[in-house]
Structure formats: C-alpha cells, structure tokens
Amino acid sequence: MTATPAAALRSAATGLPPEVRGLLGRTARTIAWGAALHWIVRGVLVAAVASLGWTALGTIIPVGIVSPLLVLVAGGLLALLLGIMRGLAPSSDLMPAACVADTEFRLHERLSTAVDLAAGRIPPTGLGGVLLRDAAQAARTAAAGAPLRPHAPAGIRWALAAAIAAVAAALLVPGLTIPATPARDTAVRIRREGRRLEQFSRQLEQRARAERAPQARRSAPKVRALGQRLQQQRMARSEALARIATLERELEQARRQLGQRIAETISPNTPSPPESLFRPSTALDQTIRQLRDLAARLGQMQNAAGEQQDLLEQLAGLAQAGEGQLPAEARRQIDEARRQIGRGDVGRGREAINIAMDDLQALSAMLADESALRLAERELDRSATRIGQGGTPSGDEAEPGEAQPARPAPGERRLREQEGELTGAPPPEGPNEGSQPGQGRLGEKLGPSTPRLQTPEQRTRVRGREGQGQLQTTELLGPGRRQPARLPEGTVGPAVVRRADEHMTRLRIPADLRRVVRRYFELLAGRR
C-alpha cells in the first residue's frame, strides 16, 4: 500500500527539523491569508461589476426592488465571509509553503528540497543529513528576519476602482432611463403615480377636514410629499417602492393605533370586537341623527303623554337595534335617557341623550379617520402595485388633465359610498365644511358660494354648541346657473322619485330639508 503524495508530505513534516516545520507552518498560514485576500478582492471586483451591470441594466429595463448598492454590499460581504473562511483553513500540503518560503526568503530551494527528501519523493543521498541541517540553518535565519506578510492582491486597484465606480453609478445613474425602453415607461409610470398620489392627498385632506379626522389630516401632507417626490425626474423604481412602503407602514401603524382606540371605545371588555364595527355604518349615522331629532323634540315637548310614549318607544328601539353595534356606554346612556324620561325628568333625559350622541359622534369620527387611513393605504398599495408591474400606463388610469369619467350628479357620490363603494373622493364642498364651532374665520368656513344657482348668497351664522339649540335652515331658491350639463338628460319617473325617497330615509338629511329634496324630484317628475 502506497501513501498518496499529500499524505507523504504530511508525514514528511515529522522528518523535518523543528525550525523548518515552524517556518513552513507560518508560511502556510500566510499563504492561506494571501489567498483569502485574493478571494476578497476578486469577490469585490465581481460584485462591483455586477452592481455596475445592474445599474446599467436599470436604464433599459426596470430591474426590480434590489438596488445596485445592495448588490455591491451583499457581494462584498459574501466575498469577505468566504475569504475569512479560506484564511482560517491553511493547506496541510507543505510543498507550496516550502516553495513560497524559498522564494520569499531567498533560500534557493533549500526548504522545498528538504521537504521532498523527507517525504521520499527524491532518492536518498549521502548529503541528506547535510541538506536537512542546511535547511534548518536557513529556516533559523529566515525566522530571525522580517516575518512573511501576505502580498497585496494583484487586482486590488481594479477592485477599488470598480467599487468606487459602482457606488458612484448607484448614486448617480438610477432614475436615468433610455428613451423607448421599458425603464422609461416605468419612469413615466412613477411620475404618473406621483401625480395621482398628490391629487389624492388633496382629496384626503378635504375629507379629513370634513370628517374631522386628525390622523388622516396629518397623513395627507406626507402623501402629498411622497407624490411630489415621485414626480422628480431621477427616481428609481426601487427607491419609489421603498418610499411608498415606508409611508404605507407609517399609515398602517397609525391606523392600528386608531383601531385600538376604536375597539376600546366600542367594547372595552371585549378583546377583539367584530370587524364589522370598524366600518363606518349607516346605522351609526342614523342613530346619531335620530338622537339629534329626539333631543330636539325633547326641547320642544309639552308633556304630552302620547308624545312621551313615542319617545320612549323610539329610545327603546334604538337601544335594541344598537345591540352589538353601538358602544356599550352609548347604549347605557340611551337606557338612562329612557329611565329619566320615563320618570318625567326631561332635562336629564336630554342630557343623557346628548352624552350618547357625543360618544357616537366621537366614534363616528374615529371610524371615518380609520377609514380614510385605510383608503390612503389602499391608494399607496395600488401605486406600488402599478409601479411594480411597470409598463406603459393604460388609458383607464385617470390622470389630471386627461380624460376623466363624468362627475357624479349631486348626491350620487354619497349614494355610492353608502352602497359600499369607497372611492376615496371627499364629500362635496360647501358651507361649514370641516369647520369647528367657535373657531376659524367665517369666510374660510363658508367657502365659496355655490355655483349652482344664479342667486346672491346669504351668509348666516349660528351661535351655540353643536347638537344643542335650535336647528336653523335656509332655503335658497333661484334659477340654475348656466353651465354645461354634467349628465345626459334622462327621464325622471316615479321609480326615480321612489329611489330618492328610499335614499333620503337613509341619508343624513335634516327632516325639514327632506321636503325640499322631495319637491325637487317631484318637480323634475312633473316636468316630464
């Protein structure tokens, strides 16, 4: 049985003088670290070239989420890891170490010949003993001198230059695209999404003001800033997606906190209330409206027994209908109002109703806030999806200044929302939109006069606290302003009047205004 050359060389170590063994061991470790440096430099070079290629490719096709810098850093780290592993594992073959030591210390092949002799790779000679002593002496001399250090790898300058070029390219090139390439299409897409988000931010702000949604109001400027940032010329897809994802996470966190507060309000003792409670419901709005009506009726009630009984029945109906949908505290206040009214204490009954109404309004505002944030998240997600898909924007994606779908008729948008189609559009502008009682300037609160009627506006100011005092409405009559029709003229039949009735019962319309709306539709039907 013959030993393999490597095994023979390992066993040769025992036949070598200790000085030679020590020097060869140190040299083997140096070789291993030299190879490690070489691996690292090569790895960095490859990573830099890959990063440069990735950057260049990004000017032609959208290359996804991974940024060129990440490619460079990941490649460099991988090379570093492999290099360290290589450096920690020196070869057990003594011959390369002997050859290197001979060369580096100018030992004229003394060590390598000694290793060969000890391993039996060359025939024994009468000068073998002299040779080993000579090698030991040479090793001692070499060890006394400067230690062997790994040489700088040959391609280190190239690797450094390539890494610098890759970093520079990663910082400067992204966002640059070649015309008529998929990358350019994606850049256009990003800018369009930026415009869309900016436009959406305005709508979000209006809606937040209208629904008194503070979180949504705070988020709107961020959405706008993001939209403006996306419209800048040099925006890479990876950066755009990262920015959108960051804002999306921020909004999600705010929405979760809001959801926590809503859950605590609705059912403090239930750890996870049903999801349906988080949606702005018509029932909640209707309950608030009914409570407002009841509070108004209580203020005008003249101790008529029949009217009191009617109130108590309505309150009982509200409490029963709100089981599982209204906050427990609100239901308790409604029950309290029933008891107080039943005892004949109308004042305390009205006070309980007002407290219940305040609770419900606060809940309604939080739900609206949460809904607005959810909507903003959805818009961001939609933008991210579109940017991620790349390609040329299709015609059905509305852009400012481009062909837009016809604006809905008055009341139609609200109808859509009530039917569950959340479009994200804010409520129509009008007097007192988003105002706070007792705060702000009158001009800002009233806003511009309605353009729909050819009649001078009437500015009135109601003093007092919301939900209290007399309800004041103003009926403004006048010819319609001449302007292009937004909807094609159609027939208004009894079916339309009936649908209007149905919606009016569900919508948040003060009772005395219902008559105006009804008459409007009846007039339209009569014209037919």
Place this chain on the structure above:
Amino acid sequence: MEPEAFRRTFLRLKTEMQKVIVGYEALLDEVLTALVAGGHVLLEGVPGLGKTLLVKTLAQVLDLHYSRIQFTPDLMPADIIGTNVVMQDEQGRRFFEFQRGPIFSQIVLADEINRATPKTQSALLEAMQEHAVTAAGVHYTLEEPFFVLATQNPIEMEGTYPLPEAQVDRFLFKLRVPFPPLADLITIMDRTTGPALPATEQVASGESVRAMQALAREVAVATHVKDYVARVIRATHPDGEGSASLARRFVRYGASPRGAQALLLAAKVRALLAGRVNVGFEDLQRVSLPALRHRIILNFEGEAEGTDPDEIIRNVLEETPQLPRVRT
C-alpha cells in the same frame, strides 16, 4: 569528500590557473564546472585569445595526462584513436600491437576541431560519450577523469567542417571566449613578454577530480526543480506545450534530453560552489547559456536573421515560470 573540501579544491584550481590566464574568470569557472560535472567543453573564439593556453594550464594544475590533437583536413580517425602496427618479437615472430592514439589521455585538447573531416570528428563520439574507444574490435576504456576540450574558430569558415549535431550535443558546455578588456590585455602583455613566464603548480589529482565528480552527483534536486528543467528543455522546442515565443519563431529543433542532463549536472556543481547541497533555480539559470546554446538548431529564418541562440535561451527562461503560482 565534503562539500567544503570540494569548494576549496575548486577555488584552488581556479586561483592557480589565474596565475597564467588573465581575466576570463567566468570562463575558468565554466571550464572547471564542466570538468567536475564530467562533461566536455567546446571553446569558441578567434585565434590568439588563449584557448589553447587555458587547456594547457588546466592540464598543468591537475595531475592528469594531457595530449593535444591539432585537427587538420587530412587527419584520420586512427591518428586520434590509434592503430594496430606490425611488431616483431625477439624470436622474430611478427604480431599486431595496438598503438594508442592521443585520445588515451585524461585531458585532450582537440584544437581547431572543425578543420577535420566529419569522419575524423566522429572518431571522438564514442570516446566523449562512453569514455571508451573501440579499435580493431577491441574495446578500450579510457582512464578517468576523461575531459575533452575542443576549440574552433567561428569566423574562419573556409576549409572547415561544421560539427555535426550529434557531435556538438556531446559537449557539456559550449563556451565563447571573448576578446579581453583593455586592462586584461595590458596584463597579458606584461606577463607574456617579460623575462619570466608565470609558473603553475599541481593542486589536484585525478583522484580528487573523481571524488569531486562523485560528490557533485550526490547533490539533491527537488521534484519541482527537475520539473522546471524539463519545462525549460521543452520550451526550447518550436512546437508543443510551453514553447517560448522566440523558439516558436526561430528554432528548428530544440535541446535534447542530453541538454537536460547537462543543465542539471552543471547546476549541481554550481550549487556546491555556492555552499549548498541542493540545486536551486539560480544555479540552473547560471549554467543554462553554456549548457544549451549549442543544442538549439535554428531554422532558416533564425539563420537569416542572425539570431543568437543565447537570446532564445534567455527568452525561454523568461517565459518559463519557475513555480506553479502560489499566492502569499
């Protein structure tokens, strides 16, 4: 013999010869290296440079039989090897007796070897390679050490017979004797035109030379050094793996395996002189020119371009890596 004694003896030989030979230190080193390596030397140089004197001096400092053969066009092989002559004993009976020629010496000077015909030149073949001669069917072994030094004139080509490749290949070294520098020339004039000619002493015997030759063969050679020698020899060839660029262009046939032997033997001697008992790359490079230059046969382009084989050998050494690449 110990390596130190080897070195001492070598230096004494050189020093003694330098009493007569002015300058030519490298040439002396190479002649003595060839002697100790057991090879023969072809000295090439114009007349009057001291080639013959160098050989004669070498014979004087060694206790060896010396003979000189002046090669001429009418020289016959028998004039070198010897011949059977008819002899008569005391009883009047006649018999053939082999009369030994000048080859039966230990140091043979073949002066102007290229003036003899190839037939006569080839008479040296067996003697140089086998250290033996065969005459009339009888094999005669030459006494060791046997050392042939041949001289030839590179410029006077009329009436000469260039040595055949087989003959040239048997020389360990081909040494070029350059024209001496000015200072050496003045010293030569002083030494040779004065009243007293410099005298030399015998500083080594044939036995010493044989011991030195035996010790030189004991010098160890690492496997990768032998591998380098083989790659160098391969690189002198125009075709095949690892050929040097100039060899591919100008060489018709490269060095023979005998060239590898010459390279290694001479390098062993150089290693001992350097105080080592192993061959290094430096030793090989130092002897590569004299050991290989006469073994490279140029092609037509090489001849036409006047390419110097030394240039090709330097190119071979440059383009042949000593070691497989190991990074530090």
